[in-house]
Amino acid sequence: MAPKSRKEVNDSESSGDEAVENLDYKPPKDFSLYKGKKSVFDTNKAAKQELWLIRVPEGVTNDDLASMSINLPAATSGSQEPLNSTFTLGTLKKKETSTTSSTTTQYHLQNVTPESGIAGEMLALQAIIPDSSKGGRFVQASHGFHHHLALVAQPTIPSGSPLAEEILSRPIPQKKQPDGLKMRFKFAGSDTQEPGSKPSKSGKEFAARWAKTMEKRRQEEEEELLRAQQAEEEAGEEEEGGEEEEEKEEIEGTSAIDVEAEEEEASDNGDSHVAPIDEAAQDEAEEEELPTRKRKSEHMDIEATGETSRKEKKEKKEKKEKKEKKEKKEKKEKKRE
Secondary structure, eight states, rough: OOOOHHHHHHHHOOOOHHHHHHEEEEOOOOOOOOOOOOHHHHHHHHTTSSEEEOOOOOOOOOOHHHHHOOOOOOTTOOSSOOOOOOOOOEEEEEEOOSSSOOOEEEEEEEEOTTTTTTGGEEEEEEEEEEEEGGGGGGEEEOOOOEEEEEEEEOOOOOOOHHHHHHHHHHHHOOOOOOTTTOOOOOTTTTTOOOTTTTOOOOHHHHHHHHHHHHHHHHHHHHHHHHHHHHHHHHHHHHHHHHHHHHHHHHHHHHHHHHHHHHHHHHHHHHHHHSSSOHHHHHHHHHHHHHHHHHHHHHHHHHHHHHHHHHHHHHHHHHHHHHHHHHHHHHHHHOOOO
16 A cells, blocks of 8 residues: 555644544434334343344244244253253254255254354354443443354255165166177076976086086095005005014024024933933923924914915905906996996
8 A cells, every 4th residue: 555645644634623523423314313112132121131142044934933942941940050061942843845855854952052063153242232221322231142052953864765765676777789699608507407497408418527527536535545445454564574574583593592402412412322321311301392392383383374364465455456447347338338
């Protein structure tokens, strides 16, 4: 903003009294001062009554408010406790119509507090009321507002049931396919046979393939069992062979000891041709030889039983192999049929 010139400043200083006189209000022509009656909100009446500040949303008329009943707050009905908690004093239902639909909105009249979080700016407002003693001029109310109330619309949460019904009733459009196409890929379960219906050609083929796979799996399981049994038998034979070798070594050791004992006896007998024969000593020697002879006979019996067990095992093994070959031939013949 440009500074004022000296001339303008001098003019204003010279005409200071005239400027003050021009500030007085002069009503227009044909207008006169109205001396009205006392207002409902006059200071004399406001001192004896309570002033409530109510915030109403746009669209709610006085006629709508006239049909609403309000419950007096606890502080007004005689209690001296402050109204810090938010509560509802009344409800209002208003039917609102539009070009597409009509809905009913529900409003709640709630008190405004610093903790409520709604219309907090109302708490900073001051009441200005007319004063009849001062010619109807507006002055600030001495007691201010007793209650701050706000008419708040209750939010309506949309439910999904109408939309779900609409989607269910909506017809499913069939997608148009070009001519000449042939279905080649069939996902799992597309050929499932319904109970009581005849199987289709593709269903029969699938059933045959499935039967073959199951038969193949069964054969593989049987072969695995046979292999496991053979491995167990071979392990048992190896253990028995080791035991037999140990027994043979023991038998050879005892036989060598017996031969040495016989040679010693023979040498003793050869040297004592001149001496007379001691029958008692011979009887003792024979008694000593008896346990060695018994051991030899026992070892011979063990060898015989070991050979018979080996023969039996070989015969069992040959029988199993013949049986397996026979079963395989029968299965092959069945498959060919």
